[in-house]
Amino acid sequence: MRMSREAMAQHHQEIVTAGARLLRERGIEGLSVADLMQAAGLTHGGFYRHFASKDAFVREAIAAAFASIEEMRNGWRGTPMEQLITCTEQYLSEMHVAQPGMGCPTAAFAGEMVRASEETQTVFMDGFLGITDWIAKRLEGDEKHRRERAAQIMTTMVGAVIAARASGNSEGGVQILEAARVQVRSMLA
């Protein structure tokens, strides 16, 4: 039966919120429309009242994932450098590796972007550049140098988290993370 506008808006948000988590956990190709709708407490048929296609949903969910970690970053207090250290330490923590569903969308989706639609790639790149800019703003030196260092820090962290996740629960993952922490700390010193 027909839902009220508020009910529909709430359902929409529940789908996107659950989807942003499930997409990061299972990957774009690993999450089905039926599973997604079930996680939001609905049936699969209603999906197309909310999204034109699975790809449209993916774009919205990826944007929401980037927005939610941006919100997390904005909650941090302290000097720019203190915020940056909070960011890198959390990024390279065992918890971030173990819980991709609440983690960085860059680490979660980067490997799948080669096969994604052009529109989805654009959404992903916007989010990625947003994080890099956030880091660059908190570094010192001239514009060009800050951008370069931000890119270095970001790709180092992304590579370490992806590699650590790929290592499963083996000891290798822990060593990769620790090595990256040492490296990023020296880059911020």
Next chain:
Amino acid sequence: MRMSREAMAQHHQEIVTAGARLLRERGIEGLSVADLMQAAGLTHGGFYRHFASKDAFVREAIAAAFASIEEMRNGWRGTPMEQLITCTEQYLSEMHVAQPGMGCPTAAFAGEMVRASEETQTVFMDGFLGITDWIAKRLEGDEKHRRERAAQIMTTMVGAVIAARASGNSEGGVQILEAARVQVRSMLA
């Protein structure tokens, strides 16, 4: 009709060779058995005379991909440090980003390993550790320090190539690569 033992062995190698390339280009989930067999000049039905399952093929192809780049590494001449520089410069080249089919299996598969079978993860980790060891052997200092630096170099390069590929043909990808080259050069100096 029945093929000779040599013909079958040759077909097997053709499947694995073509598969090692196609898997890196399209990803594990993005390559179908039918497409693979067609690329090897055969029909899909014969696949199961060569492999017990798609996953068994994936393991063999990933191992072959790691073996082929190991062979490439072993062809390089010069001092250990010169070999290392050749490795890192090639790894962080535009060509490597543009041609994943002939490139590093770590960068190609790392993002998909979370969803792969345990056996496939083991094959992947073996290859990954092989590269890290190769790098560590060519660094200076004590064992622990070399292992740490090798992990740092490797994850930095993997992160940069994955991020550059995710950036598509945008300018961002070029900048990520250049920033990583600067970083790795300073790590080797």
Next chain:
DNA sequence: TGTACATCAGTGAACGCGCGTTCACTGATGTAC
């Protein structure tokens, strides 16, 4: 060495399955009067 026969690599149709997507239907919501 020659022959008769069992083996089995490769073919292509077919299987079940899950996927993204569509659709007829339901009935509460929103709206026009």
Next chain:
DNA sequence: TGTACATCAGTGAACGCGCGTTCACTGATGTAC
């Protein structure tokens, strides 16, 4: 404000499609004598 009706969010069956996998069949290969 009350009523009559159009709208449409959500349901669940069904669609076509491609996937990994199976299987009866073919006929050259390998082998036993």
